[in-house]
Amino acid sequence: MTLSVAVRKAAAAAVLGAALAGCGGGTGSSPKPANEARPGSPPAPAPASPSAAPSGSPQAGAPAPVPVLPPGPNGLTPVFERAKQHSDKTVALTFDADMTSDQGPRAASGERFDNPQLISSLRALKVPATIFMTGRWAEEYPDQAKAIGNDPNFEIANHSYSHHAFKSPCYGLPALDGAAAKADVDRAFAAFRKAGAVNTVPYFRFPGGCYDDQALRALSPAKVTAVQWDVVSGDAFAKDPDAVAEQVLAGVKPGSVVVMHCTRSAAPVTEQAVRNIVPELRKRGYRFVKVSDLIGK
Numbered sequence: 010m011t012l013s014v015a016v017r018k019a020a021a022a023a024v025l026g027a028a029l030a031g032c033g034g035g036t037g038s039s040p041k042p043a044n045e046a047r048p049g050s051p052p053a054p055a056p057a058s059p060s061a062a063p064s065g066s067p068q069a070g071a072p073a074p075v076p077v078l079p080p081g082p083n084g085l086t087p088v089f090e091r092a093k094q095h096s097d098k099t100v101a102l103t104f105d106a107d108m109t110s111d112q113g114p115r116a117a118s119g120e121r122f123d124n125p126q127l128i129s130s131l132r133a134l135k136v137p138a139t140i141f142m143t144g145r146w147a148e149e150y151p152d153q154a155k156a157i158g159n160d161p162n163f164e165i166a167n168h169s170y171s172h173h174a175f176k177s178p179c180y181g182l183p184a185l186d187g188a189a190a191k192a193d194v195d196r197a198f199a200a201f202r203k204a205g206a207v208n209t210v211p212y213f214r215f216p217g218g219c220y221d222d223q224a225l226r227a228l229s230p231a232k233v234t235a236v237q238w239d240v241v242s243g244d245a246f247a248k249d250p251d252a253v254a255e256q257v258l259a260g261v262k263p264g265s266v267v268v269m270h271c272t273r274s275a276a277p278v279t280e281q282a283v284r285n286i287v288p289e290l291r292k293r294g295y296r297f298v299k300v301s302d303l304i305g306k
């Protein structure tokens with residue numbers, strides 16, 4: 010069992026590594042703006058309160074009260090991977106909105122790090138989801154960050170500001186100094202607030218999924234729960250949405266967390282894959298939830 014977990018984690022890391030390699034400029038291909046949706050085009054609904062939030066108008070940027078895990082031994086940042094409760098057929102789709110701090114020029118020249126069509130489809134399918142957003146992404150797409158962060162269907166979690174590595178080596182990502190870890194996380198939350206996102210949650214996903222005890226210690230003042238995953242979708246640079254869907258369908262178990270991407274240039278078939286995955290998992294009796302609905306269960 011330990012071995013299979015190790016293999017799965019290695020596979021997960023490899024997939025993310027591939028994504029990151031591509032983000033570093035490997036492919037050089039600009040995605041065609043097919044099926045163009047205007048960024049931020051869906052009307053932002055009135056800031057309805059998320060399930061656990063008190064009614065009334067929440068303060069912009071105030072995190073919704075959601076469950077968190079208690080700190081680990083010696084105050085280390087706790088890590089969540091999959092719900093412990095396995096009798097409920099629930100599954101959380103999570104989407105990393107990746108953008109590194111040096112990718113501004115690529116965005117300026119037309120590369121799309123967003124995926125508005127994916128967000129629209131999640132809304133249309135009524136699939137709640139957790140978006141692990143980088144602060145840099147929120148700065149590039151503030152209207153979308155605001156719309157996502159005011160839609161009770163979604164919650165925005167932290168994927169760092171810069172998408173630098175919190176543990177080195179990590180697929181060639183520039184390493185963040187341990188002392189800078191909390192500041193980088195704070196900077197991302199500040200970017201969400203500045204964009205006007207309300208439904209932010211104190212969850213954090215390490216860039217590349219790379220962490221060790223030192224990283225968990227460096228992050229402990231940020232008081233976040235680190236969120237990994239147990240199902241790798243393989244959507245990074247995938248060309249065949251059916252293959253992505255198959256991989257997810259084969260991996261999902263009750264309480265699973267699936268990692269996917271909300272970054273068109275690095276994950277171009279994710280939206281199509283989701284449209285295949287959702288009805289099939291529902292047919293199998295699964296209910297889609299956010300990470301906050303799984304944590305502590």
Ligand SMILES: [Zn+2]
Pocket residue numbers: 105107168172216217
């Ligand atoms: Zn990432």
